[in-house]
Amino acid sequence: MQTSFWVRRAHKWLGLVIGVQALLWMISGLYMVVVPLDVIHGDHLAHVSTEPLKPDATRIGHARLAELYPGLNSVRLKNMLGKEVYExxxxxxxxxxxxxxxAKLSPLDRGTIMALAEESHVGEGDIRGIEWVTKAPSEVGSRPVPLWAVHYDEAGDTTLYFSPHTGDLVARRHNLWRIFDFVWMLHIMDYEERTDVNNTLLRVASITGFAFALSGAWLLLYSFTRRKRA
Incomplete structure (x- = not known):
């Protein structure tokens, strides 16, 4: 009798403690399942150019580049706005x-970034503004700064981030991604970096939820046993 009393009480308080978080787990999990991952990544908003390179007959060789840039590690030929460049x-x-x-072309200026953004963007909005970012916002994570942020005037509040050194499109951000980032934070219970899926708070909540389930299972078995005796 005493055992069932204390298990029932523990079950009640464990439910109060873990109930809100369990609801957040279900809501955040539902969002992550319903919204396709390629939509979250913004693949429908911008693409990387795949046009074939147009060979340049005046191209200098790697040996000359090594003379101009001592300590050269790697050289890559790439297409930028229809022209060959070396990265x-x-x-x-x-x-x-x-x-x-x-001759060095980077860091790329505002006009070049605008042209790259217009070449990449496949949404319906127009450019609302271009921002030189020296302090990385949380939505770009650990990507190195500085970056160019190109903001679009469209329903999803799209922002495309470009590297001024390589011209690469390094991040696509829009409101569905920002909602995903928020619910991901709630899901993994990392309220600062939003990356640690093995943090102490999540462990405690998981153990509490497991204890709640065990106590509920014990009470269920106890009720069947008690009914059978009666």
């Missing part, structure tokens, strides 16, 4: 250079 890396630093002269 070079020196240690952790990246830059774009002219294929004919080897």
């Amino acid at each position: 070079i890396r020196q240690g952790k630093d990246a830059a774009l250079v002219d294929v004919a002269t080897g």
Whole structure:
């Protein structure tokens, strides 16, 4: 008798403690299941150009680039706005250079970024503004700054982030992604970085939920046993 009393009481209080979080788990999980991941990633808002490269007859070789840029780690030929450019890396630093002269093209200016954004964007809105970002907002995570942020005047409040050093589209952000980020925070209970799926708070909540389920299972078995005796 005493055992059932204390298990019932524990079950009640465990339910009060974990109930709200369990509801948040279900709501956030439902959102993550209902909204397709490619929509969250913003694949429908912008694409990366796949046009074939147009060979440049005046292209300088890697040996000349190594002379111009000591400590060169890698060289990659890429297409930027229909023209060939080299993307070079020196240690952790990246830059774009002219294929004919080897002159450095980056950091890219506002006009070039606007052209890259218009080439990539497939939404319906127009550019509302272009921002030079030196302090990374939470929605771009740990991506290195500075970045160019191109804001669009459309229903989803789309923002495309470009690297000024490589011209790459590094992030697509819109309201559905921002909602996902918020419910993901609630789901994993990491209210600061929103990345740690093994944090202490989540562990405690999981253990509490497990204890709630065990106590409920015990009470269910107890009720059947008691009814059978009666």
